[in-house]
Amino acid sequence: MAAVLPAPANSRQFLSGNEAVARAVWEAGCRVAAAYPGTPSTEMLEELSRFPDIYAEWSVNEKVSLEVAIGAAYAGSRAFCAMKHVGLNVASDALMTLTLTGVIGGLVISVADDVGLSSSQNEQDSRYWGRFAHLPILEPADSQEAYEMAKIAFDLSEKFQCPVILRLTTRICHVKALVTVGSRSAHAAAGFKKEPARWVMTPAGAVRRIPLMFEREGRLRAEAEASPLNLVEEGSGRVGFVASGPAAMHVREAFPEAPLLKLGFSCPLPVEKIRAFAAKVDRLVVVEEVEPLIEMEIRANGIACFGKDILPRQGELAPNVLAPAIARLFGEPAPATATAAAALPADVFPRPPTMCVACPHLGVYYTLSQLKNVTIAGDIGCYTLGAGHPWNALDTTISMGASMGIAMGLDKGRGEADKDKRILAVIGDSTFMHMGMQGLLDIVYNKGNVTVLLLDNRAVGMTGGQNNPGNGRDLYGDPAPQVDFAKLVESLGVKPERIHVVDPYVLPVLFKTLREEIKIPEVSVIITDQPCVLVDDYKKQQPFEVIAEKCTGCGNCVEVGCPAIHVLRREKAIKPSGKEVELQFVQIETAACTGCGLCVQPCAPDAIVKVAPGAPVSILKRQ
Amino acid sequence: MEGKVTNILVVGIGGQGVMTATEILAEAAITLGHDAKKTEVAGMAQRGGVVSSHLRFGAKVLSPQITAGSADLLLAFEAAEALRWCHYLRPGGLVLMNTAKLVPPVVNIGLYDYPADPVAEILSRGYRVHAFDAMDIAMALGDVRLGNSVMLGAASGHLPFPAEVLLEAIVKRFAAKKPQLVELNRKAFAAGQAADARAAEIKEAA
Numbered sequence: 114m115a116a117v118l119p120a121p122a123n124s125r126q127f128l129s130g131n132e133a134v135a136r137a138v139w140e141a142g143c144r145v146a147a148a149y150p151g152t153p154s155t156e157m158l159e160e161l162s163r164f165p166d167i168y169a170e171w172s173v174n175e176k177v178s179l180e181v182a183i184g185a186a187y188a189g190s191r192a193f194c195a196m197k198h199v200g201l202n203v204a205s206d207a208l209m210t211l212t213l214t215g216v217i218g219g220l221v222i223s224v225a226d227d228v229g230l231s232s233s234q235n236e237q238d239s240r241y242w243g244r245f246a247h248l249p250i251l252e253p254a255d256s257q258e259a260y261e262m263a264k265i266a267f268d269l270s271e272k273f274q275c276p277v278i279l280r281l282t283t284r285i286c287h288v289k290a291l292v293t294v295g296s297r298s299a300h301a302a303a304g305f306k307k308e309p310a311r312w313v314m315t316p317a318g319a320v321r322r323i324p325l326m327f328e329r330e331g332r333l334r335a336e337a338e339a340s341p342l343n344l345v346e347e348g349s350g351r352v353g354f355v356a357s358g359p360a361a362m363h364v365r366e367a368f369p370e371a372p373l374l375k376l377g378f379s380c381p382l383p384v385e386k387i388r389a390f391a392a393k394v395d396r397l398v399v400v401e402e403v404e405p406l407i408e409m410e411i412r413a414n415g416i417a418c419f420g421k422d423i424l425p426r427q428g429e430l431a432p433n434v435l436a437p438a439i440a441r442l443f444g445e446p447a448p449a450t451a452t453a454a455a456a457l458p459a460d461v462f463p464r465p466p467t468m469c470v471a472c473p474h475l476g477v478y479y480t481l482s483q484l485k486n487v488t489i490a491g492d493i494g495c496y497t498l499g500a501g502h503p504w505n506a507l508d509t510t511i512s513m514g515a516s517m518g519i520a521m522g523l524d525k526g527r528g529e530a531d532k533d534k535r536i537l538a539v540i541g542d543s544t545f546m547h548m549g550m551q552g553l554l555d556i557v558y559n560k561g562n563v564t565v566l567l568l569d570n571r572a573v574g575m576t577g578g579q580n581n582p583g584n585g586r587d588l589y590g591d592p593a594p595q596v597d598f599a600k601l602v603e604s605l606g607v608k609p610e611r612i613h614v615v616d617p618y619v620l621p622v623l624f625k626t627l628r629e630e631i632k633i634p635e636v637s638v639i640i641t642d643q644p645c646v647l648v649d650d651y652k653k654q655q656p657f658e659v660i661a662e663k664c665t666g667c668g669n670c671v672e673v674g675c676p677a678i679h680v681l682r683r684e685k686a687i688k689p690s691g692k693e694v695e696l697q698f699v700q701i702e703t704a705a706c707t708g709c710g711l712c713v714q715p716c717a718p719d720a721i722v723k724v725a726p727g728a729p730v731s732i733l734k735r736q
Numbered sequence: 737m738e739g740k741v742t743n744i745l746v747v748g749i750g751g752q753g754v755m756t757a758t759e760i761l762a763e764a765a766i767t768l769g770h771d772a773k774k775t776e777v778a779g780m781a782q783r784g785g786v787v788s789s790h791l792r793f794g795a796k797v798l799s800p801q802i803t804a805g806s807a808d809l810l811l812a813f814e815a816a817e818a819l820r821w822c823h824y825l826r827p828g829g830l831v832l833m834n835t836a837k838l839v840p841p842v843v844n845i846g847l848y849d850y851p852a853d854p855v856a857e858i859l860s861r862g863y864r865v866h867a868f869d870a871m872d873i874a875m876a877l878g879d880v881r882l883g884n885s886v887m888l889g890a891a892s893g894h895l896p897f898p899a900e901v902l903l904e905a906i907v908k909r910f911a912a913k914k915p916q917l918v919e920l921n922r923k924a925f926a927a928g929q930a931a932d933a934r935a936a937e938i939k940e941a942a
Binding site for chain 1 (some may be wrong): 749750759762763766772773774775776784785786797798799800801803804816817819820822823836838839840841842843844845846847848849850851857861871875880905
């Protein structure tokens, strides 16, 4: 990826929150930026890789990305790292001691909470980390504020010599809005100065830093009290609002005239500013996503307020949530727009995400769905979709890399009912490198009986096909050393004869290998080696089509789960055994098919054939 | 337009170009000096999921989200998605609907039914519908990907600014990236305008 010329200073750009933060990071003279991809934070680093004069990297996980940023900040460079909310859980070990050492160069941690769970395994409020680690938090409400606060965060970080958390949500990261951008000012690195009492956190060193952390927190609170980021917008009405982040915009939208204290610098909380504001309004309502952090602190300071007693504890606090809640507070009916029959959603089938046409995971899950008496620990990535239809071949998902430890626990903690169960774990290449390797080492070391499927598709698929150490390319698309997974797992102690590299499009080999390995009572690793269909490494082939006259409706191909296979007609039939079955007559959407050949293999009557070279392909039209 | 915010909801399925279409609408509004915000939740959308993209523009836009019951226009790239999202329209609001059906695996394998008559169901809720097969129109022009410009052409007669402004935004985008496709997209845009006009006439006659 070649660096492009950044948009000129003082121009107005239509930027997502992620793009706005990236622009600000570059303008702030940041020299080192690191992240692991994760929705909704991914685009911050992708965007930064297009700017000149800054080093950016995909780190192998969020903890490493934070540590890279810490090192750069110790050396006096301005440094940045971005992650999604669950990423900060991973990085928190470093964070909780970083707060004691502090930094020299400005360090900004941009954490994106997936409020509303657009693409995450949980919903959590990263603002807890500010309280937990005694660090300042800035909460922008749109792209312009994200841009401005990211720049302010670097100044704040250097003034107080501590990292600053920039808290975003999905509704900041992925909203585009107009931003007036500025110009870049370079910040040279001061250079690393040895100071063991500060940089080497032994108990003796740390114990002396703790009072300094609390003293800093006091100064930060005074800064927040005086900060123009905490702005009182005068108004009139029966309710005064305290709101932060995108919720502040929603409050303004739903209650244009109401008094509003908008908190941009929300931790440490400017309690006295809130107390003065509360004194001027009849009722105080705190609107924050997700947890009642501001609310609890306000109450603890003896200021009466409403909050999560009238507002939801999860999800976004959009105008359609706020208006009825305030109406209820006064015992009034909800606004008419929210109750009109026409405004209620129609009953339409769900359209969950699916695996792509020809995805190499299809072969894996088709095969897994054919295995009996297995428990399959899953992990985080596109292959989590294997839990869905038609495969139903994934039994757990909890956190990055967890398939390894969970499988180990399923093995060691077997109940009587699981006595004969085979335990499998399914994990992708990037997730394995992120946090799965340690779990595999644990299985090897403690002699677990787990068959591991390592799905190497040479990309971080779910977040858009980012590069990783497994595909030999870095964030910039430049060549990088490539991990050899077979050698890696062998060096972790898996026996060479228990390691197999298989093509997931060759079903008989995959099935045979799996069936043999699950019978062997020790750890095996089966590595699949075909690329994600969304990355350039994937090569399309001539599509397949169904010869309608030959299709017997057996439905075997449907079980593959490829979205290019469509059932056009269903018929009931009686088998010779007397059992009633439903026949499914299919057609392949030849314009979508890329010729992987998975559906050909289970087809009983050989009704699926290659489209003749040069013959037209068609989009399937439904009536 | 003073003080009034226009709400346009664009819906469809990952990969159909919903977000691009909304982006072009936003660019057109911005060139006219409007404030604008565009939002969507599409984290897993490239895996065939639902995409809904909200565009709000006017003198000053605060919340980026359109509240159900307040959209001025629903631009639906797929028939069932038009039905799924029509309650976002203000009462009597207009749906511009691609009648092409994209059937997901869950319907394919028989777990759910595709709605029998999405147009009738939307009409029964009191909304107006202009329905046409944008996919057929695009394919007749030689490329299914032109469906995006067909849909924008159809929308161009229902915006608070001249159609030319929207067309220029499309042209500008292609001129920068794929100049050879400018003419074809102009044609697709005009075909979308014609399809919308025809759909309106059919509705009048009915």
